[in-house]
């Protein structure tokens with residue numbers, strides 16, 4: 001069938017709307033009519049060549065929508081079901097069998113191969129241009145900057161029809177990344193402190209998650225006062241503008257010493273090295289934000305020796321069907337108001353959305369793709 005999709009032709013090229021053809025769903029696949037999709041930094045990192053998706057290709061990986069058709073053997077969902085498209089995974093490797101789909105041993109290819117990896121059509125892309133040439137799709141198993149997505153049944157998360165689908169896409173990646181870093185990796189206990197550096201969508205999701213733990217001190221840090229204001233509104237007990245204050249000194253002042261957990265949501269090596277110095281004996285530094293490919297950081301050996309943990313987390317760890325329904329329940333109870341992070345744009349406003357995320361006040365941009373479903 002014909003779809004309308006944003007295509008990025010080559011590294012650093014603008015995303016341009018184009019009519020493409022998408023295959024019908026094969027065994028184990030689900031065709032989703034995309035209602036909305038979030039814009040994540042990983043889309044932009046891929047456009048700029050930092051993530052090795054073969055180009056030209058279709059990006060987008062925070063999609064929500066309505067099941068249009070299912071392939072052979074699909075029992076999880078049926079046409080008409082409302083779904084979020086979560087991260088893909090192979091389902092058979094050691095980590096997938098353990099339920100740790102984010103750490104699927106084949107995750108690189110699952111996210112970025114640009115072609116199907118499973119079923120009778122493995123190795124081919126389901127996406128074709130009007131001149132008959134194929135291009136990359138299946139980005140994060142969905143390529144959701146498009147009116148339709150072809151995804152795998154094991155990656156979709158069915159959601160209740162009474163929740164606004166427009167809001168839900170970011171639960172596929174950015175929002176779960178921040179929340180999962182707190183729930184699955186930090187797991188703070190009573191009277192402990194959590195420092196979140198970088199108050200974008202991921203960091204603010206971490207702030208909201210921390211408010212659902214026994215942590216007593218929740219410190220949000222950022223360069224922008226407007227984001228710090230929102231962090232306070234969402235439950236941060238303290239905020240620090242790092243343009244005005246040194247990270248290590250600010251934590252020492254507020255906590256009376258080092259912090260128990262520090263989450264770096266910036267991916268800045270300079271910030272990560274300072275963050276490591278704010279964590280004390282038995283403390284944990286959690287790397288959440290992505291740094292440029294090949295980036296390295298250094299640590300003070302002696303201070304790390306003293307029981308310090310440095311751990312990375314991808315997509316919040318765990319898996320979509322555990323994390324996403326859990327966050328939706330908290331949202332319904334008013335305990336995880338992630339809708340406050342979202343600004344919506346129409347399908348033709350992708351460039352504006354990207355601009356506003358970089359330079360405006362937008363924290364999480366969501367494209368409304370199918371206006372008839374809203």
Ligand SMILES: [Zn+2]
Pocket residue numbers: 089090091092093094095096103104105106
């Ligand atoms: Zn796997």
Ligand SMILES: [Zn+2]
Pocket residue numbers: 040041042043061173174
């Ligand atoms: Zn993402």
